[in-house]
Amino acid sequence: MTELATLDLRRLYLFLDFDGTLVDLAPTPDAIHVPDDLPTLLAGLHDRTQGRLAIVSGREVAQIAHFLPTFPGAIYGAHGAESRVDGIDRPHPLAGSATVAAVQAAAADLVATEPALLLERKKTGAVVHYRAAPTKGPAVRAALSDMIAGHPDLVLHASKMAWEIRPADASKAGAVQALMDGQPDDVRPVVIGDDTTDEEAMEVAQTMNGICIRVGEGDTIAPHRLDAPSDVHALLRRWAVQP
Ligand SMILES: O=P(O)(O)OC[C@H]1O[C@H](O[C@H]2O[C@H](CO)[C@@H](O)[C@H](O)[C@H]2O)[C@H](O)[C@@H](O)[C@@H]1O
Numbered sequence: 001m002t003e004l005a006t007l008d009l010r011r012l013y014l015f016l017d018f019d020g021t022l023v024d025l026a027p028t029p030d031a032i033h034v035p036d037d038l039p040t041l042l043a044g045l046h047d048r049t050q051g052r053l054a055i056v057s058g059r060e061v062a063q064i065a066h067f068l069p070t071f072p073g074a075i076y077g078a079h080g081a082e083s084r085v086d087g088i089d090r091p092h093p094l095a096g097s098a099t100v101a102a103v104q105a106a107a108a109d110l111v112a113t114e115p116a117l118l119l120e121r122k123k124t125g126a127v128v129h130y131r132a133a134p135t136k137g138p139a140v141r142a143a144l145s146d147m148i149a150g151h152p153d154l155v156l157h158a159s160k161m162a163w164e165i166r167p168a169d170a171s172k173a174g175a176v177q178a179l180m181d182g183q184p185d186d187v188r189p190v191v192i193g194d195d196t197t198d199e200e201a202m203e204v205a206q207t208m209n210g211i212c213i214r215v216g217e218g219d220t221i222a223p224h225r226l227d228a229p230s231d232v233h234a235l236l237r238r239w240a241v242q243p
Pocket residue numbers: 017018019020021024025026027028029030032056057058059060120127129131159160161162164195
């Protein structure tokens with residue numbers, strides 16, 4: 001932590017995941033708690049980094065804006081499929097498409113067979129959560145895999161106690177690449193995340209002399225690890241008071 005805390009914040013671009021990194025995981029997507037001091041902390045970091053602060057989440061941009069309405073930085077949502085940068089929204093071409101509607105309808109049929117499953121609809125895909133039915137993971141994976149079989153523009157990835165369908169050309173790596181484009185050579189990306197799609201962002205950050213921090217358990221390419229969102233907050237607080 002000390003080694004990380006002494007990095008010069010003015011030469012970093014911070015890429016922060018949301019669930020499991022800035023907020024603790026909860027039984028359902030709506031049940032998360034945003035700590036009262038998080039918005040102020042993020043606003044301070046935005047100033048300190050001269051605007052080099054982004055949230056890169058699996059959630060949609062609108063969801064992040066709902067939970068953090070005063071967040072001043074860039075937001076990439078739906079695993080990089082959509083963005084809001086400097087107030088400009090960039091939707092994905094698949095948003096609201098017949099392809100997505102068909103997949104969501106099939107996912108709804110699946111969830112109707114098991115009340116403990118939860119369907120989360122996104123404009124660009126669908127998530128089936130099995131946190132309340134942990135043994136159903138493999139069956140959910142198989143069913144969603146079948147659903148996208150005829151759709152090469154969609155991919156399936158593992159999330160925490162969930163399987164998610166997203167556009168094949170969307171990734172958190174793309175978000176890091178887009179925001180780092182044009183940055184001065186001595187600015188280093190910092191990726192902090194807890195999940196598989198964060199690892200894709202870490203891979204690209206490492207090609208840019210980046211710093212990667214994994215939150216919680218799990219295989220990772222990150223050389224640094226923090227145990228929980230509370231430790232992430234502690235690091236962010238130390239950065240926020242750098243002289
Ligand atoms: O990239 P992230 O910001 O970490 O978003 C990943 C997914 O997070 C949410 O699901 C996860 O968190 C829920 C709330 O803690 C939890 O109930 C669920 O089991 C987790 O998978 C969100 O609902 C998804 O849309 C995001 O893709």
